Amino acid sequence: MVTTSAMSAPSPSVQSLLRPVVSVGSVNGAPTPLAPQIAIEIDDVDFCYGASKALHDITLNIAARQVTAFIGPSGCGKSTLLRCLNRMNDLIDGARVTDGQIRIDGVNIYDPRVDVIELRKRVGMVFQKSNPFPKSIYDNITYGLRIQGENNKARLDEVVEKSLRGAALWDEIKDRLHESALGMSGGQQQRLCIARAIAVEPEIILMDEPCSALDPIATAKVEELIHDLKKQFTIVIVTHNMQQAARVSDRTAFFYLGKLIEYAETKVIFMQPANAQTEAYVSGRFG
């Protein structure tokens, strides 16, 4: 059964993702034989919604403790790829990875033995539309731990404070932890969702256009937060806003019509893109 080792161990074991234990790589905190700075390997992935193919042969490595941005026009497959990384696409009928592998710590997360629940604890997600639950702020943050069976009040209190501080929200709302989360402003709600995601101590946080519904000031706060969070977490962000990609990310992947067109350091993508389509898109000529 699932243990909490993935949450507390500084270097999570490969086994925690797999229900029947299989030995892949080394355990007990030793670094995996794969290059340690790579958090996610996306290897030649094809993805289909029913009969229509949404992703074609996507191959890229996502670096640990960096911010990777996925950009591209609507319908290019960037959100689809993001939702492959924590298998959120499993919820859609007929949606499936048809070829290739996505590996985290060397384990293919589409292996039938993978425990999806454990995977989602390790790969958190923040959605486009902020979705605080209609509960108190406190209950929102402790939701993830409570469903894992954590009921120790002192521990929950500690996690609430730590997560809210981590999401730069503590000072704003520490006096109304037991009020409804829906009474907060839009920007606060989105940062609460980030706090809720980091409360279960994931390694990777996926963000699906987290600022698209926020005003510029709230956006600036979230971007600042992303900058702080990358010290601890690997972040993958999908954004429509190219300035945002340029501001927050270390590496940027440009997608078009379900294909990865170019993937490089953000500086390179925006200053000297190798591909003509990339250049046209980042300079605002199409998309």
Add this chain to the structure above:
Amino acid sequence: MSAPKITTSTLFGRPSWAQRAEQGVLWLLRLCTYFVLVCAAFIFFDIGWKGGAVIFKTSAPFINVPFLTEAPETLNVFMRDGQKVTMGDRAFREYKSKHEALMKGAKVETYVYSAGGIFPNIVGTVLLVAGAILIALVLGVLSAIYLSEYATDGTFIRFLRLSIVNLAGVPSIVYGLFGFGFFVIALDFGVSLIAGWLTLAFMVLPVIITASEEALKAVPKGYREGSLALGATKFQTIMSNVLPYAMPGILTSSVLSIARVAGETAPIMFTAAFVMRDELPWQVQKWTDSIFQGVMALPYHIYVVASKIPQNEYTRNVQYGTAFVFLFTVAAIAMTAIILRQRLRKKYQW
């Protein structure tokens, strides 16, 4: 070239045909709506007025307590010293044994069910409604969860939905006969609370399933995704982050069902209701036997006193009194569900 002239007569003149037709339509619609109000007012006023006269008294304690706390009994009417005396059966027997000489040869008229009260009927109806709604809610909500959260649309599921809709159209007497054949005879429950509960529950199940499914589907997808992304299982997500928010909608369906379960006579007349029974359901040797006891019920009592016994001024009181108490009981049970819904709405506002 002359500009079109707007004369005062076209703007301020007599109403045109179109205007009159519009007025006519408005009044037709209005009258149709008001007609419902007239019917409702007539029913409530008639029962409130005549039933109220039975239930309420002008002197302390202002309420006809025996009517609410005693079992029905036969009314005896006889002449004493040239005056008409009315007496319930128990009191009458005692009186008769004390005044044997006096009563010899006296002419006594008896009116069945016209004395005493309707306490066992109130108890029976409350128990029938509570049990049936509980069973229907558990079964209905679980089915709705399956249909809305787990089942993928296919031929079989479409057939299943069609069956549920069709079930809603089955006449209640058919449910009564089904309950009698299946629960009372085949499963050998006898005429009992449990047979009545199950029959009534099956009768309202389609309404509860359909309404619960709609309520579940109305919960935003974001709550499900947010919960799953935190590592909750699907069932954990449903129980802690979907079902609570759907509860107000589910309770709305149960309010409608309460009125139906309480009011239907046909399903219980073969499965749970007795015309007359001296023991209350909990007056049994073993407490587990209590669900196998038949009960008296308000709607069935109204049916009996209104159509199965000779009509006279004494039975009238029982009829109106029972109808009044019946309306009040249903309103009280429904009100409980409405208050519960209001609380949940406040707690989980979204």
